[in-house]
Amino acid sequence: xxxxxxxxxxxxxxxxxxxxxxxxxxxxxxxxxxxxxxxxxxxxxxxxxxxxxxxxxxxxxxxxxxxxxxxxxxxxxxxxxxxxxxxxxxxxxxxxxxxxxxxxxxxxxxxxxxxxxxxxxxxxxxxxxxxxxxxxxxxxxxxxxxxxxxxxxxxxxxxxxxxxxxxxxxxxxxxxxxxxxxxxxxxxxxxxxxxxxxxxxxxxxxxxxxxxxxxxxxxxxxxxxxxxxxxxxxxxxxxxxxxxxxxxxxxxxxxxxxxxxxxxxxxxxxxxxxxxxxxxxxxxxxxxxxxxxxxxxxxxxxxxxxxxxxxxxxxxxxxxxxxxxxxxxxxxxxxxxxxxxxxxxxxxxxxxxxxx
Amino acid sequence: xxxxxxxxxxxxxxxxxxxxxxxxxxxxxxxxxxxxxxxxxxxxxxxxxxxxxxxxxxxxxxxxxxxxxxxxxxxxxxxxxxxxxxxxxxxxxxxxxxxxxxxxxxxxxxxxxxxxxxxxxxxxxxxxxxxxxxxxxxxxxxxxxxxxxxxxxxxxxxxxxxxxxxxxxxxxxxxxxxxxxxxxxxxxxxxxxxxxxxxxxxxxxxxxxxxxxxxxxxxxxxxxxxxxxxxxxxxxxxxxxxxx
Numbered sequence: 001x002x003x004x005x006x007x008x009x010x011x012x013x014x015x016x017x018x019x020x021x022x023x024x025x026x027x028x029x030x031x032x033x034x035x036x037x038x039x040x041x042x043x044x045x046x047x048x049x050x051x052x053x054x055x056x057x058x059x060x061x062x063x064x065x066x067x068x069x070x071x072x073x074x075x076x077x078x079x080x081x082x083x084x085x086x087x088x089x090x091x092x093x094x095x096x097x098x099x100x101x102x103x104x105x106x107x108x109x110x111x112x113x114x115x116x117x118x119x120x121x122x123x124x125x126x127x128x129x130x131x132x133x134x135x136x137x138x139x140x141x142x143x144x145x146x147x148x149x150x151x152x153x154x155x156x157x158x159x160x161x162x163x164x165x166x167x168x169x170x171x172x173x174x175x176x177x178x179x180x181x182x183x184x185x186x187x188x189x190x191x192x193x194x195x196x197x198x199x200x201x202x203x204x205x206x207x208x209x210x211x212x213x214x215x216x217x218x219x220x221x222x223x224x225x226x227x228x229x230x231x232x233x234x235x236x237x238x239x240x241x242x243x244x245x246x247x248x249x250x251x252x253x254x255x256x257x258x259x260x261x262x263x264x265x266x267x268x269x270x271x272x273x274x275x276x277x278x279x280x281x282x283x284x285x286x287x288x289x290x291x292x293x294x295x296x297x298x299x300x301x302x303x304x305x306x307x308x309x310x311x312x313x314x315x316x317x318x319x320x321x322x323x324x325x326x327x328x329x330x331x332x333x334x335x336x337x338x339x340x341x342x343x344x345x346x347x348x349x350x351x352x353x354x355x356x
Numbered sequence: 357x358x359x360x361x362x363x364x365x366x367x368x369x370x371x372x373x374x375x376x377x378x379x380x381x382x383x384x385x386x387x388x389x390x391x392x393x394x395x396x397x398x399x400x401x402x403x404x405x406x407x408x409x410x411x412x413x414x415x416x417x418x419x420x421x422x423x424x425x426x427x428x429x430x431x432x433x434x435x436x437x438x439x440x441x442x443x444x445x446x447x448x449x450x451x452x453x454x455x456x457x458x459x460x461x462x463x464x465x466x467x468x469x470x471x472x473x474x475x476x477x478x479x480x481x482x483x484x485x486x487x488x489x490x491x492x493x494x495x496x497x498x499x500x501x502x503x504x505x506x507x508x509x510x511x512x513x514x515x516x517x518x519x520x521x522x523x524x525x526x527x528x529x530x531x532x533x534x535x536x537x538x539x540x541x542x543x544x545x546x547x548x549x550x551x552x553x554x555x556x557x558x559x560x561x562x563x564x565x566x567x568x569x570x571x572x573x574x575x576x577x578x579x580x581x582x583x584x585x586x587x588x589x590x591x592x593x594x595x596x597x598x599x600x
Contacts, residue, residue, distance in 0.1 A: 013571055023461075037535060038535040040532065041506050041532040042492055042531075042533045042535075044494070044506040045508070050490070050508050053509075062532040063414075063489070064412060064535075065532045065533045065534065066488075067489070109520035221600070223576060224401075224576050224578075224599065224600075226576075227401050227402065227403060228404075228426070229406055229407075229408070229426060229536050230535040230536050232528075232530075233528075
């Protein structure tokens with residue numbers, strides 16, 4: 001570790017940022033359980049709970065759907081508190097001006113997220129639930145980015161000697177794939193907030209076909225056959241098509257992430273941290289595909305569906321962090337002086353030679 | 357003999373009430389019932405056990421270990437099909453809901469009872485909580501003009517009362533604390549409707565003479581219609597639903 005990085009890095013600030021990111025991750029999980037258990041409206045008032053101060057709700061009311069919704073509110077309050085401390089800490093102690101404003105952004109985002117969650121309840125708006133889910137994912141990315149920027153790794157990485165570069169083609173490919181994952185999360189949030197259970201009950205086929213019949217008669221027939229315990233709501237052709245699009249985008253993502261990992265390995269070498277991160281990304285996406293299938297086969301069991309949400313969040317963060325880490329090492333970026341470039345579809349790096 | 361203006365008005369009012377009564381009695385005498393039976397052919401999908409209900413001691417106490425099931429297809433041994441909502445299609449503006457007695461929707465054993473209910477526009481729906489636990493009563497109408505409500509109802513708490521001004525089929529009531537609890541309330545702009553009982557039978561009472569389209573609607577299997585003409589005798593209309 002060089003001396004400059006040691007001075008700048010505050011290990012306790014970093015640990016606190018990591019803690020906030022972990023709490024945010026747990027909060028997404030608890031939010032996922034709220035939706036998976038159809039419990040989002042179980043406590044009809046906000047910011048009070050059943051007319052009580054949220055922090056003084058008697059334990060006898062913590063059952064059924066209200067358990068998930070109320071604990072989600074409490075953990076969200078905790079995350080908001082931690083984010084406030086983190087923002088103040090960054091403002092007072094971090095030497096980088098942009099980091100101070102990143103802390104302010106996190107604070108504003110967590111406040112907006114809390115209000116969004118409250119309005120979703122009081123205004124009876126399912127569509128706000130979709131925004132609430134999507135903002136949660138964005139907030140998690142921001143928290144992980146702050147944890148990265150306050151880390152010793154980041155100090156060393158950004159201040160250290162740049163011995164290799166990432167081709168613009170590869171960096172753009174990873175960014176595009178990350179954006180596609182974010183789009184996929186929006187699709188997933190839209191599916192979950194239809195509150196209609198599974199629109200398609202089989203996988204990999206859909207109602208026994210590669211592309212299901214979505215005519216009015218067919219949808220009526222599907223609804224006649226559905227016997228739901230929770231999420232009792234007729235499905236629509238739109239919901240079936242939405243799930244099909246989700247499946248197709250999932251296939252595109254797994255192909256693209258595999259391509260990103262392979263190109264990282266080819267261009268940067270196996271020992272490069274970006275390559276290792278890309279392999280982790282591919283592993284996550286593979287698990288995520290399995291969880292998606294399991295969600296269907298388990299008839300959208302709440303725990304499985306929530307795991308699917310959580311691994312989705314990790315997949316988004318991994319792609320986003322890869323882009324952030326590689327940003328300063330892009331081909332042609334400031335202070336990068338590649339010694340040798342071999343031309344190709346996605347460019348290449350002198351690290352290839354160094355690492356092999 | 358002097359008649360005061362008050363006496364004159366009293367006699368006029370009495371005469372008016374008598375006239376209305378006679379007219380009403382005549383109309384009732386000339387009205388008839390539409391009766392019938394609903395039958396289901398074929399084997400419906402098996403109902404599912406509501407297993408989460410047994411995890412909650414407040415909810416499971418009344419079931420003595422026997423897990424309750426869903427009730428989408430309530431069918432008798434000979435195909436008698438219950439919970440089908442029968443109404444006169446297109447009859448509007450005839451609601452007497454404001455003066456009708458309230459319909460009751462109860463929460464017992466963490467299930468709604470009944471699960472299928474029909475009321476008139478403007479008719480009060482009284483929601484009771486007979487359980488020892490809290491529920492949230494959450495209705496999710498899909499027709500503009502019918503307001504969504506989501507209210508907490510404590511154990512032993514006061515009844516809740518809702519009315520809906522617009523006709524709507526199968527307006528969903530749910531409890532998000534116990535997400536398996538559902539009821540569906542159909543709202544009509546007339547008193548001419550009925551819900552088939554466990555024997556599949558229904559009666560639409562006191563239908564004035566005329567030509568009508570009778571609609572039978574099941575929440576899962578959709579609607580069927582038949583045209584009828586009502587004179588001064590009861591009319592029988594039977595419906596048969598089929599599951600493939």
